[in-house]
Amino acid sequence: MFIIRNISAYRRAFRNREISRSFAEKIMLVVTSVNGCRYCAWFHAKQALSSGMNTEEIRSMLDLQFHTSAADNEVPALLYAQNYAETGRNPDRDVSDRLIEYYGEKTASDIILYIRAIFFGNLTGNTFDAFLARFKGEKAENSNLFFELIFFLINFPVLFPVLFLMRKKQVTVKS
Numbered sequence: 001m002f003i004i005r006n007i008s009a010y011r012r013a014f015r016n017r018e019i020s021r022s023f024a025e026k027i028m029l030v031v032t033s034v035n036g037c038r039y040c041a042w043f044h045a046k047q048a049l050s051s052g053m054n055t056e057e058i059r060s061m062l063d064l065q066f067h068t069s070a071a072d073n074e075v076p077a078l079l080y081a082q083n084y085a086e087t088g089r090n091p092d093r094d095v096s097d098r099l100i101e102y103y104g105e106k107t108a109s110d111i112i113l114y115i116r117a118i119f120f121g122n123l124t125g126n127t128f129d130a131f132l133a134r135f136k137g138e139k140a141e142n143s144n145l146f147f148e149l150i151f152f153l154i155n156f157p158v159l160f161p162v163l164f165l166m167r168k169k170q171v172t173v174k175s
Contacts (some may be wrong), residue, residue: 003117010117013110018103022051023074027081027111028118029061034085035122038129039159042166044118076102077111084115085122127151128159 003010013019025048032040041062048058060069066078080099084091100108130140131148140148 003120006113009109010113013113016107016110018107019110019114020051022048022053023071023077024114025051025053026057026061026066026070026074027077027114029058030064030066030078030081031085031115031118032122033062033064034082035119035126037122037125038166039125039162040118040121043162080111081115084112085119089116089119124151124155125159128155 014024025044028040028044029048032044045058045062048061049055057069060066061078064082067075070078076099080091080095083095099111102108103111126140127143127148128151130143131145131152133140134145134148
């Protein structure tokens, strides 16, 4: 698995002073908005609040209106994050080139690590939900029961309590 093999790169990315905690959360929220993972949206909205972002900034990220709330130096990364998610992990070459040109190899690489991590988190949460939807008679497009069941069983200890907390607090960030 990519994330486990690259754990030292992730540690380095978290220490990169060019990527503040709120900047990292903006990246996470943009990718999550495209992928529609309610667990990640809930968790990263809470993280964004604790990083100093206000609810309007969080809403603008989730609505993909980040030009109104992002600093100029964050916009290239957020555009890349959106493109990465919208193209199913196959960003346009010119968008990738601009990311590297703007931030340099090291910081661009760290931004991509954040994006890959949240993309995997979104896949996990959405697959968990796809399994739950089967109980309502709704089958997710391009999915299969075995794959959903495996993800469900692996992630149940984490996501079921989050689902409970989300319902208990009835937190909604997206307008």
